[in-house]
Amino acid sequence: METRTLSRESILAAIRQNLPPQRVSRPQIPAFPGPDRPLRLLFEEHLTKAGATAHSVGSPAEATATLTTLFPSAKVVCSAVPEIAGTRRAEDMHDPHALADVDVGVMRAQFGVAESGAVWVTQEDLLVTALGFLSQHLVVLLDPNDIVSDMHEAYRRVRLHETAYGCFMAGPSATADIEATLVHGAQGARSLDVFYLPRT
Amino acid sequence: MSTREPINVVARAEAFIQQDHIHEQMHDGFLWATMQRRDAEAAAVPEWEELRELGSHIKEHTLTHLDEYLTQFEANATTRGAQVHWARDAAEHNEIVYAILQDHGVTELIKSKSMLQEECAMPPYLAQRGITVIESDLGERIQQLDGQPPSHIVFPAIHKTRQEVAQLFARTIGTDPNNDDPHVLTEAMRNNARPRFLAAGAGMTGANFAVAETGTFVVCTNEGNADIGASVPPLHIASIGIEKIIPRVEDLGVFLRLLARSGEGAPLTQYSSHFTGPRKGGELHIVLVDNGRSRRLGMADFWHSLKCIRCGACMNTCPVYRRSGGLAYGATYSGPIGVILDPTFDEYKYSELPFHSTLCGSCSAVCPVKIDISDQIFKWRRVMANKGYLPLAKRLSFAIAGHVFAHPGEYHALQQAAVPALDHAPHFLLYNHTLNPWGREREIPQVAKQTFREWYLEHRRSHGNQNVES
Numbered sequence: 001m002e003t004r005t006l007s008r009e010s011i012l013a014a015i016r017q018n019l020p021p022q023r024v025s026r027p028q029i030p031a032f033p034g035p036d037r038p039l040r041l042l043f044e045e046h047l048t049k050a051g052a053t054a055h056s057v058g059s060p061a062e063a064t065a066t067l068t069t070l071f072p073s074a075k076v077v078c079s080a081v082p083e084i085a086g087t088r089r090a091e092d093m094h095d096p097h098a099l100a101d102v103d104v105g106v107m108r109a110q111f112g113v114a115e116s117g118a119v120w121v122t123q124e125d126l127l128v129t130a131l132g133f134l135s136q137h138l139v140v141l142l143d144p145n146d147i148v149s150d151m152h153e154a155y156r157r158v159r160l161h162e163t164a165y166g167c168f169m170a171g172p173s174a175t176a177d178i179e180a181t182l183v184h185g186a187q188g189a190r191s192l193d194v195f196y197l198p199r200t
Numbered sequence: 201m202s203t204r205e206p207i208n209v210v211a212r213a214e215a216f217i218q219q220d221h222i223h224e225q226m227h228d229g230f231l232w233a234t235m236q237r238r239d240a241e242a243a244a245v246p247e248w249e250e251l252r253e254l255g256s257h258i259k260e261h262t263l264t265h266l267d268e269y270l271t272q273f274e275a276n277a278t279t280r281g282a283q284v285h286w287a288r289d290a291a292e293h294n295e296i297v298y299a300i301l302q303d304h305g306v307t308e309l310i311k312s313k314s315m316l317q318e319e320c321a322m323p324p325y326l327a328q329r330g331i332t333v334i335e336s337d338l339g340e341r342i343q344q345l346d347g348q349p350p351s352h353i354v355f356p357a358i359h360k361t362r363q364e365v366a367q368l369f370a371r372t373i374g375t376d377p378n379n380d381d382p383h384v385l386t387e388a389m390r391n392n393a394r395p396r397f398l399a400a401g402a403g404m405t406g407a408n409f410a411v412a413e414t415g416t417f418v419v420c421t422n423e424g425n426a427d428i429g430a431s432v433p434p435l436h437i438a439s440i441g442i443e444k445i446i447p448r449v450e451d452l453g454v455f456l457r458l459l460a461r462s463g464e465g466a467p468l469t470q471y472s473s474h475f476t477g478p479r480k481g482g483e484l485h486i487v488l489v490d491n492g493r494s495r496r497l498g499m500a501d502f503w504h505s506l507k508c509i510r511c512g513a514c515m516n517t518c519p520v521y522r523r524s525g526g527l528a529y530g531a532t533y534s535g536p537i538g539v540i541l542d543p544t545f546d547e548y549k550y551s552e553l554p555f556h557s558t559l560c561g562s563c564s565a566v567c568p569v570k571i572d573i574s575d576q577i578f579k580w581r582r583v584m585a586n587k588g589y590l591p592l593a594k595r596l597s598f599a600i601a602g603h604v605f606a607h608p609g610e611y612h613a614l615q616q617a618a619v620p621a622l623d624h625a626p627h628f629l630l631y632n633h634t635l636n637p638w639g640r641e642r643e644i645p646q647v648a649k650q651t652f653r654e655w656y657l658e659h660r661r662s663h664g665n666q667n668v669e670s
Contacts, residue, residue, distance in 0.1 A: 007288050007292060008286040011490045012267050015266050015270070015497060018494055019264060020263070020497065023264045024257065024260040024263075025261060026261045027261065029450055030250075033246075094481070096431055100394075123480060133432075134428070134432065150457070151457050160449055160474055161414045161476065164479045166474040166476075167471055168456075174422045174470050175423050176422075177356070177386075178365050180230040180233070180234070185387070186425070187423040187424050187428055188423060188428065
């Protein structure tokens with residue numbers, strides 16, 4: 001413990017000794033004009049580019065039906081949302097290892113970002129964070145009114161001091177590590193489907 | 201004085217280029233395509249140049265107040281339940297990590313990509329102490345199985361062909377050596393890795409940004425491998441270089457807009473994960489690492505290199521890096537950013553790197569935080585020259601050039617002799633493998649029959665101007 005304090009003090013002392021003589025002031029981040037196209041259109045465009053798919057579902061019943069159509073052979077559907085029952089409830093899961101056999105994980109995103117097609121999900125939305133990463137496929141509910149234009153607006157909405165984990169997810173897991181060839185489903189989810197469904 | 205030699209980057213680059221007619225062209229092509237995607241993304245953001253300026257400015261502000269923001273980050277992360285450790289150097293970082301693993305009885309861990317953990321040579325250190333370290337990023341795992349360091353900070357195995365990966369996987373995880381489809385190979389690794397993810401006792405990550413205001417750190421990946429490491433095992437250890445600090449949450453808006461567009465030509469990586477304290481049911485340790493950074497902060501010519509957000513754009517645009525491959529640099533950091541970072545760790549060992557550049561300036565032009573990379577490369581050349589670390593061939597030719605340029609008469613005489621000489625010089629001499637490795641794949645341009653000076657003198661005389669000194 002003592003050496004740790006020593007290291008801390010010696011690093012801070014070295015920094016103070018070596019600080020560049022001219023202290024640079026903190027810049028203001030201006031408000032940038034947003035895009036002139038409908039946010040939902042832009043969001044979908046980027047979502048598709050990132051390898052995900054958007055679906056319009058009118059009701060929770062339709063959401064469940066769409067899920068079944070997309071994943072007819074799914075055995076374990078673990079849901080963290082009230083709108084879709086699934087075969088297993090995320091709130092009953094306590095050990096992340098118990099999610100290893102999940103075919104489809106279902107969660108609600110707090111909002112989407114038009115400029116990237118990403119959705120923001122937190123630990124509170126996933127209930128068990130591993131739901132977002134051990135599930136073979138993901139279904140994400142999104143209220144179509146919850147789309148912001150860019151990352152500046154997105155960071156005005158996130159509340160990092162209130163959640164231990166939050167993630168901008170822009171589509172399924174991807175890699176281009178072998179000859180720069182794009183492959184989905186590297187380690188995390190193989191696919192990501194966004195269902196437009198207003199909050200109830 | 202030790203007997204070790206500086207990294208011979210020219211010979212190493214030549215080995216990459218000369219191995220066949222496939223690797224260099226493939227490497228060049230992939231990275232240039234990435235650069236073109238970057239250009240398209242940058243052009244699509246009207247405020248792009250303003251974002252670069254802001255990114256640069258925020259980093260300079262943070263670095264000139266680094267002590268304040270580091271302690272603020274520590275206080276907020278601690279309040280949120282993380283345990284914060286401080287490491288002066290690589291050895292201390294590795295000891296801290298090992299002690300945490302021992303405390304928890306961990307013998308197998310999964311890690312995501314962290315240049316800092318590479319810099320600290322942590323994986324071999326832990327392996328020697330009986331801890332199995334599994335790289336979870338596909339490219340890193342390929343390099344780990346092949347016993348090589350990453351060759352690119354974003355695409356670690358970009359210098360390998362699919363056939364090489366197929367052969368490697370056949371040897372190491374038992375796949376079909378003749379099936380080199382990247383989809384099949386990626387799927388094979390997914391299935392091989394998953395049981396190990398579930399068995400691991402700890403997950404390790406690096407960090408792209410650490411926010412003082414909230415004690416949050418952000419990890420950007422495309423595979424989601426960092427998130428598996430952070431969400432499945434009960435213990436998460438993050439290694440964070442002290443220069444990764446930024447003041448506020450709103451600053452993330454600037455940097456996340458710049459990072460993936462610059463590095464891979466996409467608006468965002470697939471996952472941008474924000475960790476603020478341990479997850480429900482987990483334990484989080486953060487190791488803040490100096491390892492030469494505080495000293496670099498005091499180097500008037502070089503402290504701006506601390507602004508780097510490790511996007512890799514300077515590597516993708518560099519005409520020298522694209523052709524020589526990352527392993528040629530023989531260092532943790534390759535490409536233009538490596539050329540200016542590596543000598544701060546060991547000036548002698550990396551003394552030839554600053555000469556592995558054309559000083560074309562493309563790196564500085566694309567850097568999302570406006571680091572003056574090419575100017576720093578030039579300044580490092582001066583440092584090396586002052587220390588007498590110039591490569592032998594350069595020392596000889598610079599000494600001759602210095603003498604000749606100081607004596608105009610000799611220069612003109614030499615020039616008149618050289619032009620016809622070049623005309624008749626035997627090809628084998630100009631393209632001598634040892635004397636001029638650059639000549640191997642290149643033809644020299646046609647030499648004009650008349651020197652500029654000869655033309656000038658003749659031209660001026662014909663215009664009746666006799667006022668020319670000779």
